[in-house]
Amino acid sequence: MDTGFDQPDRVLHGILGWIMDKTGSSPEDIQPDTALLDIQLLDSLQLMDLVFFLEKTHGTSIPLEWLTPENFATPRAIGDMIKKACA
Amino acid sequence: MTADFDAFDVVVVGAGPAGSTLAWRLANRGLRVAVVEREHFPRHRVGESLTGTAGQLLRDMGLEDEMTAHGFPVKRGVRVYGPNPRATFDVPIIDIAEDGSHIPNPTWQVRRPEFDAILLKAATDAGAVHICADARSVIMDDARVTGLVIRTADGEDRSLRCRFLADASGFGTFLSKVGVLGVRNKCGFDKQIAFYAHVDGVRRDEGPTSGNTLLYYTKQYHWSWHIPVSDMRTSIGIVVPQDTYRASGLSPEAFYDHQLATLHPELADRSARATRVTEVWTRANYSYEIADFAGPGYAAIGDSHRFLDPIFSFGVWLGLKEAELVDALIAQTLDDLATEGAAIEAFVTTSNRAQAVVTTILDTFWTVPLAFLKLAHFTHKREVAELLAGRIFDPSVDDVEALRLMRQTLQNSRAEDKNHVAA
Known part of the structure; x- marks a missing residue:
């Protein structure tokens, strides 16, 4: 049933938690739509670490061609990519 | 007026690394070789970094002491700094030992005026004749190239007869300009x-x-x-x-x-x-390719038939390796013309295979950089290092998983782009 509220998004929470853990950022700094690449919070090596973490956690694998800047623009975009990979 | 000058087994146009090493190889076989170069040495060139395979080839030619004596810097690897300065990755220059393990295999950075002079001297020491002149046109006999018309410094045109003509004229793309090969087609990085x-x-x-x-x-x-x-x-x-x-x-x-x-x-x-x-x-406008770059009595090697984005320093290696391939082709077919067609086809296939590998690496690096980073830094480090070291000519290269993944990735990302456009 559609309650009209966002369902708890475990994938997105996992991503936000990982980023905060690795960068020492606070929840105020990292929102679902924070422009990760614009603020250069994560470098590309860390983005790859995040990919490996998410692949392991969700038992999926991200196709190489999905590793584009657009899919890493925000935590939400990364989450959508993971959900697509799990679908 | 055109006066008959001399007859050679092989005439090479251009005394860059490809032309000089080809002349060196052929002269060592005892063939009569002329290298025609219009510029006086030393002259400036771009292309100062060598792959690991190119360094190995120079050692095989017996030039290690000379390279060391010139004090050329030793290159042990490449470091890539990405958009975020903290995101760097290193690609060491490696070779494969007999047991399959990887060993460091340093190469050199070169000052081209000196480097090109070393190679030309190796060729003339081996017996090749260096002719300082401008290549003007080819002499054809039916569809076969049988000679070269040159213009000497005093303005006189002379003809050199030969059994095989190798174009190593680099950006000059001599055989294309005189109409023996097709025209230069732009390819990808031309803007x-x-x-x-x-x-x-x-x-x-x-x-x-x-x-x-x-x-x-x-x-x-x-x-x-x-x-x-x-x-x-x-x-x-x-x-x-x-x-x-x-x-x-x-x-x-x-x-x-x-x-x-x-x-x-x-x-x-x-x-x-x-x-x-x-x-x-x-x-x-430096990126181009020319189709059908070899035929009866002629072949173009190195930059004289194709030049791509130079970011990974494949240029000199492509020229040196194609010189090796064309040397073998000439040795095999000079006295057995019946095999020339098949040998030329094999040369073109081998060259195109290597160039396709380079194109795949470049396209992956530029269009899916994070995918390239994943392969080069994490999952397929050794395979990418081997490719960048220059092991791109053997047919087995098409089985290298990193390359297969790059090709699949490019294919899929192009398909996705099309879907986006369609949507």
Whole structure:
């Protein structure tokens, strides 16, 4: 049933938690739509670490061609990519 | 008026690395070889960094002592600085031992005027004849190339008869210009412009990696090379889309200096106390390919038939390796013309295979950089290092998983792009 509220998004929470853990950022700094690449919070090596973490956690694998800047623009975009990979 | 000059087994047009090593090989077989070069040595060229395979080939030619005596910087690897300065990755130069393990296999950075002179001297020491003249046209007998018309310094035209003509004229693309080969087709990276100069006072790493190549890139197709060419001096190149340069409204010198300070923070930091000691050389529209680059009595090698984005320094290696292939082709077919057609087809296939590998690597690096990073830094480090070291000619290269993944990735991402357009 559609309650009209966002369902708890475990994938997105996992991503936000990982980023905060690795960068020492606070929840105020990292929102679902924070422009990760614009603020250069994560470098590309860390983005790859995040990919490996998410692949392991969700038992999926991200196709190489999905590793584009657009899919890493925000935590939400990364989450959508993971959900697509799990679908 | 055209006077008959001399007859050779093979005439080579151009005394760059490809032409001189081909002449060296053929002369060592006891064949009569002429190398025709219009420019007086030493002359400046771009292409100062060698792959691991090219270094190995020079050692096999017995030139290690000479390379060492010239004090060319030793290159042990390449470091790539990405858009975020903290995101760097290193690609060591490696060779494969007999047991399949990887061993360091350093190569060199070269000052081209001296390097090209070393190779030409090796060729003439082996018995090749160096003719200082301008290649003007070819002599054909039916569909077969049988000679070359040259114009000497005193303005006289002379003809050189030969049983085989090799075009190693580089950017001059001689056989294409005289109509033996097809025209130059643009391919992919043709809208780029390169600015390069030699610079003193650039900060290097300390220790054994001080001679390594550094590459910086920020946006797609905006990049810079740092190639140490002596203890003091570094070749720094800036490559950008031509539109970026035109929009700047700057002179080449002003644009170059501005890019040193702004293209990448790491580059700016390393070159903060640098002094440019040469003019700024420029080259635009430099990417091209020419189909059907070999036929009865002729073959084009190296840059004389194809030139791609030079970021991974494959250029000199492609020329040296194609010289080796064409040397074998000539040795096999000179006295057995019946096998020439098949040998030429095999040469073209081998060359095209290597060029396709280079194209795949470049396209992956530029269009799916994170995928390239994943393969090169994490999952397929050794395979990517081997490819970048120059092991790209053997048929087994098509089985290398990293390459297969790059091809699949490019195919899928192109398909996705099309879907986006369709949607």
